[in-house]
Amino acid sequence: MKKTTQKIKIVSILGLGTMGHGIAQVFASAGYRVRGFDDVPAVRESLHSRCRDNLKAMLAAGLIGQNSVSATLSQMDVFDSVEEAVDGAQFVLEVVREDLAMKRKLFLFLEKCVSPSAILASNTSTFPMSQIADRLKHPQRCVNMHWFNPSHxxxxxxxxxxxxxxxxxxxxxxxxxxRLGKNPVLVQKEVPGFIVNRVQAAMIREVWDLWQSGIATAEDIDIAVSGAMGFRLSAIGPLQVCDFGGLDVWSTLFKQLTPLINSGSCVPDKIQSLVDGGHFGVKSEKGIFDYTPESLEQKRIERDRHFLELTKLARNWKATVPNPA
Ligand SMILES: NC(=O)c1ccc[n+]([C@@H]2O[C@H](COP(=O)([O-])OP(=O)(O)OC[C@H]3O[C@@H](n4cnc5c(N)ncnc54)[C@H](O)[C@@H]3O)[C@@H](O)[C@H]2O)c1
Incomplete structure (x- = not known):
């Protein structure tokens, strides 16, 4: 099995948008030869400059050395077609937009033009590989590899x-x-949303309920969840939080609280009215909060600086989850 991984030297990234460009950068930083493609020429052309900006921020945070910037950028090439981008690749990662029909079509095409020994992976957030690869002759070489934003x-x-x-x-x-320096988690059975998006959706549903019920302001909800729950979760996982809090305490909490919290499956009224009004969040400069291009840029810089500081801590962090009882 290890032999297959050792053979992977050339990686193809299809889709170089929000997620794909950072993923390409991670592979290139780890020394893999990266061949990228996006069907929008401007996205292809900006790959190197977007990665350069990411790398400069990492350099400023002391996470990489000066030489890594040019070394990483020189490992990446962009091509004008899928066929060229996958030529010689031993690992192909699909990172196109979340559209099942498009992904299924692309995988059918990949089966024809990618070496039979190569792995075909998808970064989809929601679609199980059994759906994406359902018409393939060789689905055994397909797998979901789900990254998180910012992927680098x-x-x-x-x-x-x-x-x-x-x-x-x-x-x-x-x-x-x-080998990429990531911490992979195995999701043993296909389930929509995998682990993180399911947990996140459950949490966000309650957050919207609290906000639209006027329990607290949007600012205070964000401060509370990020500064208490998020702070704790950056060090230990939620199941270990239960162990530390006491399972007797959590048993009582389940009995008393879970019947009272939201278990609905409708889109919250407040999110729907914002969407209907054309307010999509940062992409339209108005969502729950208002943004200007300057405030947004500032927020992004602060957010990424914070993430990079956490990355330094995470480099020393090994999964500390003990064996389950
Ligand atoms: N954005 C996130 O936070 C996030 C997190 C995890 C997973 N994902 C998943 O990653 C995938 C990409 O998401 P994103 O946020 O990067 O989207 P995006 O829209 O930013 O980027 C997708 C890119 O794919 C390109 N594209 C579309 N069709 C193509 C095709 N047939 N061939 C090549 N390129 C094509 C688009 O031009 C675009 O640049 C989706 O499946 C999404 O669900 C996204």
């Missing part, structure tokens, strides 16, 4: 096999993630 910084990736994924494909993908 967040240390965890989820790896999700379908029931057709071969043990070799799975082992190679897990090993590859480790």
């Amino acid at each position: 910084i967040v240390p965890v990736v989820e790896v999700i096999p379908s029931d057709k994924t071969s043990p070799e494909t799975l082992a190679s993908t897990m090993e590859l993630a480790r």
Whole structure:
């Protein structure tokens, strides 16, 4: 199994948008030859400059040395077609927009033009690989590899096999993630949303409920969740939070609180009225909060600086989850 990972030298990244450009950068930083493609020429042309900005911020944070900037950029090439981008690749990662029909079509095409020994992976946030690869002759080489935004910084990736994924494909993908300096988590059964997005959706549902019920302001909800829950979670996972808090305490809390919190499946009224009014968040400069281009840029810089500081801590952090009882 290790042999397959050692053979991976050339990686193809299809889709170089929000996620794809950072993913390409991580592979290039780890010494892989990266061949990228995006169907929008401007996105292809800006790959190097976007990665350069990321790398400069990492350099300023002391996470990489000066030489790494040019070394990383020189490992990446962009091409004008999928065929060229996947030529010679031993690992292909699809990072196009979240559209099942588009992903299925792309995988069918990849099956024809990518070497049979190469792994085909998808960064989809929601679609199980069994759906994306359902018409493929060789679904055993397909696997989901789910990264988090900003992909060049967040240390965890989820790896999700379908029931057709071969043990070799799975082992190679897990090993590859480790070689990239990521912390791969195996999701043992396909489930929509995998781990993180399911947990996040449950939390965000309650947050919207609290806000639209007028329990607290949007600012205070963000401060409370980020400064208490988020702060704690940056050091220990939620199940260990339960152990530290006391399972007797959590048992009582479940009985008393869970019947009272939101379990609905509707879009919250407040989010729908914002969306109907054309307010999509930072992309339209208005969502729950208002933004200007300057305030947004400032917020992004602060956010990424914070993430980079956490990255320094995370480099020393090993999964400290003990064996379950
Ligand atoms: N944004 C996130 O926070 C996030 C997190 C994890 C996973 N994802 C997943 O990653 C994937 C990409 O998301 P994103 O946020 O980077 O989207 P994005 O819209 O920023 O980027 C997608 C890119 O794919 C390109 N594209 C579309 N069709 C293509 C095709 N057929 N061939 C090549 N390029 C094509 C687009 O031009 C665009 O640049 C989605 O599946 C999404 O669900 C996103």
